[in-house]
Amino acid sequence: xxxxxxxxxxxxxxxxxPPVVAxxxxxxxxxxxxxxxxxxxxxxxxxxxxxxxxxIDTATRGQVDITQNGRPARLGYVFQSARLxxxxxxxxxxxxxxxxxxxxxxERCRRYLDMVRLGHTAGQYPGQLSGGxxxxxxxxxxxxxxxxxxxxxxxxxxxxxxxARSLRRELHDLWQETRKTVLFVTxxxxxxxxxxxxxxxxxxxxxxxxxLPVRLPFPRDPAADEVxxxxxxxxxxxxxxxxxxG
Amino acid sequence: xxxxxxxxxxxxxxxRRWAWRLAGYAVFxxxxxxxxxxxxxxxxxxxxxxxxxxxxxxxxxxxxxxxxGATLRTIAIGFAVAYALGAAAGMLMGRSRWWEAFLSDxxxxxxxxxxxxxxxxxxxxxxxxxxxPVAAVIVTxxxxxxxxxxxxxxxxxxxxxxxxxxxxxxxxxxxxxxxxPFLAPYLFTAVRYGFSIAWKIATLSEVIVGTAGIGFMMRxxxxxxxxTGFLAWVLLFFAFALFLExxxxxxxxxxxxxxxVTAAVR
Amino acid sequence: xxxxxxxxxxxxxxxxxxxxxxxxxxxxxxxxxxxTPSAVAAFMVAELRRDxxxxxxxxxxxxxxxxxxxxxxxxxxxxxVPLGLLMGLRRWAEDFLHDFAVAGLAMPSLAWALVAGMWxxxxxxxxxxxxxxxxxxxxxxxVAEGARNxxxxxxxxxxxxxxxxxxxxxxxxxxxxxxxxxxxxxxxLANAWKGLVLAEVWASTEGAGWVIKFWYDAHRSQGIVGxxxxxVLVALLIERVVFGRLSRWVFRxxxxxxxxxxxxxxxxxxGASGRA
Numbered sequence: 001x002x003x004x005x006x007x008x009x010x011x012x013x014x015x016x017x018p019p020v021v022a023x024x025x026x027x028x029x030x031x032x033x034x035x036x037x038x039x040x041x042x043x044x045x046x047x048x049x050x051x052x053x054x055x056i057d058t059a060t061r062g063q064v065d066i067t068q069n070g071r072p073a074r075l076g077y078v079f080q081s082a083r084l085x086x087x088x089x090x091x092x093x094x095x096x097x098x099x100x101x102x103x104x105x106x107e108r109c110r111r112y113l114d115m116v117r118l119g120h121t122a123g124q125y126p127g128q129l130s131g132g133x134x135x136x137x138x139x140x141x142x143x144x145x146x147x148x149x150x151x152x153x154x155x156x157x158x159x160x161x162x163x164a165r166s167l168r169r170e171l172h173d174l175w176q177e178t179r180k181t182v183l184f185v186t187x188x189x190x191x192x193x194x195x196x197x198x199x200x201x202x203x204x205x206x207x208x209x210x211x212l213p214v215r216l217p218f219p220r221d222p223a224a225d226e227v228x229x230x231x232x233x234x235x236x237x238x239x240x241x242x243x244x245x246g
Numbered sequence: 247x248x249x250x251x252x253x254x255x256x257x258x259x260x261x262r263r264w265a266w267r268l269a270g271y272a273v274f275x276x277x278x279x280x281x282x283x284x285x286x287x288x289x290x291x292x293x294x295x296x297x298x299x300x301x302x303x304x305x306x307x308x309x310x311x312x313x314x315g316a317t318l319r320t321i322a323i324g325f326a327v328a329y330a331l332g333a334a335a336g337m338l339m340g341r342s343r344w345w346e347a348f349l350s351d352x353x354x355x356x357x358x359x360x361x362x363x364x365x366x367x368x369x370x371x372x373x374x375x376x377x378x379p380v381a382a383v384i385v386t387x388x389x390x391x392x393x394x395x396x397x398x399x400x401x402x403x404x405x406x407x408x409x410x411x412x413x414x415x416x417x418x419x420x421x422x423x424x425x426x427p428f429l430a431p432y433l434f435t436a437v438r439y440g441f442s443i444a445w446k447i448a449t450l451s452e453v454i455v456g457t458a459g460i461g462f463m464m465r466x467x468x469x470x471x472x473x474t475g476f477l478a479w480v481l482l483f484f485a486f487a488l489f490l491e492x493x494x495x496x497x498x499x500x501x502x503x504x505x506x507v508t509a510a511v512r
Numbered sequence: 513x514x515x516x517x518x519x520x521x522x523x524x525x526x527x528x529x530x531x532x533x534x535x536x537x538x539x540x541x542x543x544x545x546x547x548t549p550s551a552v553a554a555f556m557v558a559e560l561r562r563d564x565x566x567x568x569x570x571x572x573x574x575x576x577x578x579x580x581x582x583x584x585x586x587x588x589x590x591x592x593v594p595l596g597l598l599m600g601l602r603r604w605a606e607d608f609l610h611d612f613a614v615a616g617l618a619m620p621s622l623a624w625a626l627v628a629g630m631w632x633x634x635x636x637x638x639x640x641x642x643x644x645x646x647x648x649x650x651x652x653x654x655v656a657e658g659a660r661n662x663x664x665x666x667x668x669x670x671x672x673x674x675x676x677x678x679x680x681x682x683x684x685x686x687x688x689x690x691x692x693x694x695x696x697x698x699x700x701l702a703n704a705w706k707g708l709v710l711a712e713v714w715a716s717t718e719g720a721g722w723v724i725k726f727w728y729d730a731h732r733s734q735g736i737v738g739x740x741x742x743x744v745l746v747a748l749l750i751e752r753v754v755f756g757r758l759s760r761w762v763f764r765x766x767x768x769x770x771x772x773x774x775x776x777x778x779x780x781x782x783g784a785s786g787r788a
Contacts, residue, residue, distance in 0.1 A: 054672040077672040083665050087687040087765040096683055097673040125765040145673070266607035274612065290631060347519035348526040358747040360709045363740040366724065370545045370733050446620040450710070453622065461622075468626050468714070476630065480623045488618065 004030040004053070004149060004183065009062035011048055011206070022048045023206035025062070030198075035175055035182045037192035039234070040202030046185040048206070050077070050151045053183070068148040074100060076142030076180075078152040082134035084126040090137050091122040094144045101145040112144040113137070115174065132163035136170070143174060152184045156191065168194060172219065189238075193231045194220050201234075203241050210237060292474040300478035309463075310482065316458040317448055320376060324383025325444045332388045332440065333433070336395025349392070356389040361447045369455040379451035379459070386447045387440040394439060398432025399425075434499040438491060445487050547734035555734040556741060565730070566723050570742060577720040580636060581701070581708055584643025588700060591644070592651025596696075599652065600659025609652070616649030621707030629715030638715035639708050646707035647700035654699075658692025690762055698755060705747075 011023040022045040030036050038046050051057035053064060054077050066073045084093050094109040101108075113119045116136040118129075126134050135155060142150055155171075156164035172195055175182060186192055192199050193214060201210040212234075220227050275294055282291040304310050335353075338345035356364075364385050368378040402425055410420045452461025460483050467475035515521050531549050538546045547555070559570045566573070598605040599613070624645045625638075632638040662685055670680045712721030720739070727735025 051668070055674075056668045056671050075672065075674075077669070079665070079669065081665070083669040085666060085683060085687070087690075088683060096679065097675060099676060099679065100674045127765060127767040151672075263603075263607045266604045267611065270608040270611065273608075343519050344517060344522045347522035351523065351526065352530070355744055358751070359740055359744055360706050362706075362709050362713065362721070362724065363736065363743065366728050366736050367546075367733070367740070370728070370731075370736070442618070446622065449620065450622050464622075464626060468630065471630060473627075473630055476626065480627075484615070484619065484623075 003032060003067065004028075004181070005063070005065040006053075007063040007065075009049075009052065009064060010060045011045065011052060011057070012060045021205060023052075023059075026202075026206065026208040028200060028208065028211060030181060030183060032181055033179045034198055035184065035196045036198045036200060037184045037186055037196035038200045038202055039186055039189060039192045041187060041204060041238070044202045044204045045206030046187075046202055047080075047153050049202075050153050050183070050185055054151055066149060073148035074145060076145055076147030076150045078135075078138050078142045078150070078155040080154045081158055082126065082131075082138040084134060084137055084141075086126050089123050089125060090118065090129070093126065093137060094141050097141055097145055108146075109140075109144050112140040115143065116140045116170065132159050132167065135159060135167065139167075139171065139174070143178065143180075147180060150180045150182045152182065154186050154188075157186070157188070169219075171195070176218070189234050190222055190227075190231050193227055193234065194222055199234065201237065209241060289471075289473055292477065296474050297477050297481065300474050301482055304478060304482065313459050313463050314482075314486065316376070316456075316462075317445075317452065317460045320379045320448045320452075320459065321383060321441075321444045324380040324448070325387055325440060327380075328384045328387035328444070329391050329436070329440060331384070332391025332436070333395050335388070336392040336436075337399060339392065340396045340399025346396075353389045353392050356385060357393070361386055361443075361450055365447065365451040365454050368451060372455075374455050374457060376457075378455045379448050379461075382447050382451045383444045387444045390440045390443050391436040394432050394436035395429070398429040398436075401432070402428045431499075434495070438495055441495065442487070442491060445483075449483065545731060545733045547737055551734045552737045552741070555738040559738060559742075565732075566726055566735075568718060568723070570720075570723075570739075573718065573720045573723045574742070574746065576718055577639075577708060577712065580639045580712075580719065581643055581704060584640045584704060584708070585647055585697070585701065587640070587644045588647035588651050588704070589696075592648045592696070592700075593655050596652040596655025597659050600656035606656070613649050613652045613656075616645075617653065619649075621646045621703060622710055624707050625710035625714060628711055632715070634715055634717055636716075639711040639719065639721075642707045642711035642715075643704040647704040650700035650703060651696040654692045654696035655689070658689040661692075662688045694759060694762065701750075709743075 006029070007027045008025050009023055009027070010021070010025050012019040012021050026049075038049065040046055048057060052059050053066065054075055066075070068074070084090075085096060088096060090113065091106070091109055094113065095104050095106070098104040098109070110119060110122060113122055116139055118133060118136055118140065121129060121133065121137075126137065129137065135158075139155070142152075156167055159167065168191065175195075184192070184195065193216075196214050199210075199212045199214060200208060201212070203209045214230060216226055216230065222228075278291065279293055282288055282293040285291075288296070335345075335349055339349055339353075340346075361382070364382045365378070368381040368385075372378040372381060406424050407420060410424060449459070449461035449464065452459040453465045454461075456462035456465070460479060463479050464476060464483075467473075467479060516525075534549050538548050558564065562569045562571070564570070568576075595609065599609050600606070621642070625642045628638040628641040628645070632641060666684050666688075667680070670684055708719075709721035709724070712719035713725045716722050720743070724736055724739045727733075727739065
């Protein structure tokens with residue numbers, strides 16, 4: 001599986017004086033089959049980080065190295081909103097990104113739609129689906145190119161709590177099944193604790209303040225004591241950060 | 247401190263935008279001059295200077311007041327009548343489905359029929375003279391005004407009307423404090439659209455049956471095959487119409503819509 | 513009496529009132545040139561049966577006008593789409609061209625028609641050029657608006673998935689521009705059609721507009737009114753049938769009841785003065 005190596009990565013947005021620093025010289029590595037959450041409050045550069053890793057944005061300086069056995073890794077990206085082409089059918093939306101994987105393969109696309117239990121919607125337009133179903137199509141799209149690395153940018157934050165919860169479970173099952181390397185951005189501490197094998201804490205200004213393994217067995221019940229403890233611990237760490245900053 | 251920087255950058259940006267804008271005018275005038283000097287005869291595309299001189303002549307000789315006056319009178323009478331009728335019809339159509347069904351076919355038909363038809367029919371009824379253009383203006387502007395007022399009436403929020411009723415206010419304050427403020431932008435849009443249509447149909451009518459007016463002069467120059475004169479009149483017309491619409495109407499609009507502008511800025 | 517209060521009764525009543533008023537008013541007007549409704553109906557039936565005093569049948573005249581309209585609109589799109597894209601994508605082009613586009617929107621089509629008439633004389637060229645000039649500003653402004661509104665999030669998504677340039681153009685950019693092309697066509701066509709009629713009156717010897725002039729000169733008012741009704745019928749046909757069908761097909765992906773205008777930034781519609 002793919003590894004991610006980020007070294008001394010810095011991103012500044014010109015326009016302010018001094019320029020606004022979105023990411024301040026962070027370094028980390030992610031190994032194969034890990035599920036790593038990047039957690040932090042709004043505006044701490046989480047999305048910027050993913051955009052740089054995916055090639056949407058460029059870094060001011062520093063190195064990003066995402067390879068799979070020496071070749072550039074294949075990336076899947078799940079966005080905050082589904083970002084489906086509204087004028088193409090669900091199946092065509094999956095086919096649209098297939099060139100990243102190789103020749104378009106309808107069967108593979110259908111298989112991944114089935115995996116998110118949306119096989120019956122293949123011929124429908126995204127506008128005919130609910131928000132939760134659209135997000136599931138977005139997830140199926142990311143998995144359908146069989147990526148080496150999966151980037152996810154707060155994929156459940158626009159959904160209601162009940163839908164988000166069932167989608168989290170679905171994502172976890174998919175990850176258990178496929179064992180993709182996942183980099184998962186969220187501001188929701190309990191979501192991170194529930195899903196990840198490791199948590200990177202980002203503070204405002206894009207500083208990487210902690211790199212914490214989560215050694216709890218799966219499946220994790222959000223109500224269980226040890227999960228609640230881990231969540232409380234993480235929140236305490238963020239609160240102490242605020243004290244230092246303020 | 248960073249705000250000061252931003253201001254500096256904004257002024258730089260503004261300068262660049264104005265430079266491009268001026269470049270646009272310069273290139274346009276240059277191309278025009280080039281075409282009339284090198285490519286075609288001067289009477290086909292007269293040089294900008296000649297048109298400016300002609301415009302100056304028209305203004306200086308006082309002709310402009312005679313003909314603009316004639317056209318403006320046509321528009322003023324026609325548009326006042328059309329506005330009163332259209333606003334009344336729009337109110338009726340907005341508030342009652344019966345009146346909407348009664349009037350909507352006619353409004354739609356007058357919106358889609360080419361203005362030429364009304365100009366010609368008015369010409370046949372009233373013959374040469376000022377009455378035909380006035381009638382054509384009334385019929386065409388009426389629908390534009392009505393359509394906008396209907397939109398406005400439908401946009402008045404029911405909750406506010408209900409709220410006023412709940413506090414026991416009578417119809418007069420409801421009209422004054424709820425209907426009018428919400429209708430105001432639509433009433434002004436109606437003025438703008440109705441007015442720009444009134445200009446066009448008035449000049450068109452004058453081209454056909456006018457004995458004076460901008461359209462009448464445009465026909466004269468067309469028949470004399472005087473491109474310079476024609477363009478001079480068109481540009482004067484254009485400048486005047488734009489001035490009335492942009493400066494007079496929009497300034498009035500801004501004053502009446504203060505509450506909305508501040509809401510948008512803050 | 514309850515049925516009188518229904519909208520359907522109102523519609524019937526309004527047609528009835530209109531026809532009655534027309535029939536009654538004609539003898540009272542200060543002219544004997546106005547036709548009665550029956551005279552107009554008789555004229556229209558005769559025209560449709562190719563029985564006419566004009567040099568061409570109604571079919572030939574409208575057919576010719578449509579050809580001119582088609583050629584003119586094609587030219588308007590050929591010139592307007594590249595300009596509009598440039599304006600929408602490059603700030604300097606927007607500053608450079610904006611005032612001319614707005615002035616073009618506000619220019620009465622009468623002026624275009626007469627200028628084209630003086631330049632090109634009688635023939636096909638003046639009407640075609642009028643159509644092009646009257647439609648181009650609508651094309652430019654709407655396409656520019658569309659180019660500014662191509663959804664950035666979908667472009668980013670395409671970048672993240674390494675989708676090729678042609679696929680992006682075909683599956684993202686063109687569909688996103690579609691509503692704006694549509695608005696350009698609809699409003700450009702409406703303005704061009706008015707200009708075309710005028711150009712045919714003063715700078716042509718055939719076509720639907722010229723036939724109206726023919727009836728005017730021949731003092732046949734039923735001809736004018738009858739042709740006016742033909743115009744209304746054609747306009748309704750284009751609006752309801754052609755545009756209605758086309759937009760339902762092009763925008764079939766939209767959830768119900770949004771088939772008309774693009775969401776978010778609206779297309780530029782009437783020619784009052786462009787943007788406020």
